[in-house]
Amino acid sequence: MANGNDSPVLELRNVTKRFGNLVAVNNISFSLERGKLVTFVGPSGCGKTTLLRTISGFAELDEGQIILDGEDITNMPPNGRDTAMVFQAYALFPHMTVAHNIGFGLRVRKKSKQEIDAEVERLLALVQMDGLGDRKPHELSGGQQQRVALARALSLNPKILLLDEPLSNLDANLRVSMREEVRKLQWRLGLSVIFVTHDQEEAMSISDLLVVMDHGVVKQIGSPTEIYEHPIDEFVANFIGHINFFPGEVIDLSGDEMTFKISQTNLKVEIPPFPVSVGDRLKAVVRPESIDIVSAEKELSDRENVLEGRVEFGMYIGSIMRLTIAVGDQTVHVDESDPQHKGIFEDGQKVKLVLKKRIHMLMKTPD
């Protein structure tokens, strides 16, 4: 059944999958818009692969429903579903040439030789492997093998492409260039993709939408920016990027500003977008790159939101300097951009840290 273009391509309704007592996927509901790339991201063991296996039909659900393009596929066998999956380990047929690997699904569907040859040529070009159809998988680099796996997955025009850590076996530089390729291909062909990774940077950089998972449950769904800037809890804040937490107490509210007492000082910050009263314990969540750092001698015109500290350790990474600063008994991480121009801080040096007024706040959860 064909559906209008604004209906979701995939809907998960309260999907649950158990292994004995373990709830690997716990009541997940989610829908994917056509032509979008969503990434399920979370630590190893949080249920990402199991979720993909329920969608592709390799794992049976215990509860819930899966709707693909308007059709309930919950009880359909894997080969009846219009889904295709690519795995971390390339899973190519080792004895077959690249062209045979890519054409495999088309041969199973009894397409004519002519049709298969043309389609294989097209797919080879799509993944920038023109002319390499006669090679065997062992004659290819890891990145090339993964391109072949991608081409093979695309050969049957799946309604949804499921990518399970497809870049995790590649070395760092190749991972980055391959993720750009996957993203470009997805855009160009308007593919609907579920991408799975445990790597938060990969997830941030490739996705229209992120679904952050932990222990089988969805913690937060949002665009990469929303999740980075407004993590819903400490788990998400910690998992997506580096982070500083400043626990403290609201000691005054006036106008659109509140005074927030942390160990060393009182911060003046914007009132968070949830109800707060004097006496509430909150946590300020501050990314390392949103803290300004200057040497202790520097006079600041605005003395608000300034912390005094000492550099414990600095790591020069070229584009940034990643500093660990002791502030009282707390350790604060600061990323200084453009260190060549703004100055390199030495270990042991006294510094001032300046925090902004707009700070993301979390309700403090009991320790």
Ligand SMILES: Nc1ncnc2c1ncn2[C@@H]1O[C@H](COP(=O)(O)OP(=O)(O)O)[C@@H](O)[C@H]1O
């Ligand atoms: N076939 C299985 N039998 C029993 N437990 C499993 C099976 N597959 C996965 N699990 C368990 O389910 C949980 C989720 O696993 P998985 O989906 O592979 O996580 P991820 O892909 O996020 O690393 C883990 O605790 C894992 O040990």
Ligand SMILES: [Mg+2]
């Ligand atoms: Mg996995």
